[in-house]
Amino acid sequence: AQTVTQSQPEMSVQEAETVTLSCTYDTSESDYYLFWYKQPPSRQMILVIRQEAYKQQNATENRFSVNFQKAAKSFSLKISDSQLGDAAMYFCAYSNGNKLVFGAGTILRVKS
């Protein structure tokens, strides 16, 4: 079974600084999809970024980018120029085309 591990229960970053959230996964599949979702205090789940495993180029969405290391099964999220609105729980998720499996999440706190 596929598993997703987020080893950082909580992270802090100063406003305008950069922070990286870690995620590793375990799979025997060669084709799959990885996602980062954000859950602010409102508890709504918001898609941040998506990466297809067959693509070598790392995905970017404005201030959000990933470092996808397929051999190492690592999928970290980098947030640049952190803003107060980035404070949330961040979930890494894996899909092989069937169900979406989530990690336990990382709470990100942004200090002003």
Next chain:
Amino acid sequence: DSGVTQTPKHLITATGQRVTLRCSPRSGDLSVYWYQQSLDQGLQFLIQYYNGEERAKGNILERFSAQQFPDLHSELNLSSLELGDSALYFCASSPGGTGISPLHFGNGTRLTVT
């Protein structure tokens, strides 16, 4: 706004009772997924329906059941409720039957069992 509608937003009930959570997917989406998020926990996949048929099953208890209707809305039925069933229940939808497309989540139904 994700386009996924969940009702009710909040539900408070007693142990042993039965409740029904409702989800309307985004227009055009054929798949509906149900997830459970307990306090300060990650999301646990319960079940997926695609165009009316059960597609995948996760850690769904036998006391729980779901269905997807011809108009594609879905209902999650929780029976013989226990205190540990208190959680936020999310519905999500996607266009196809696979998890390739990103899921669009509703705002969740917060269930409190007393």
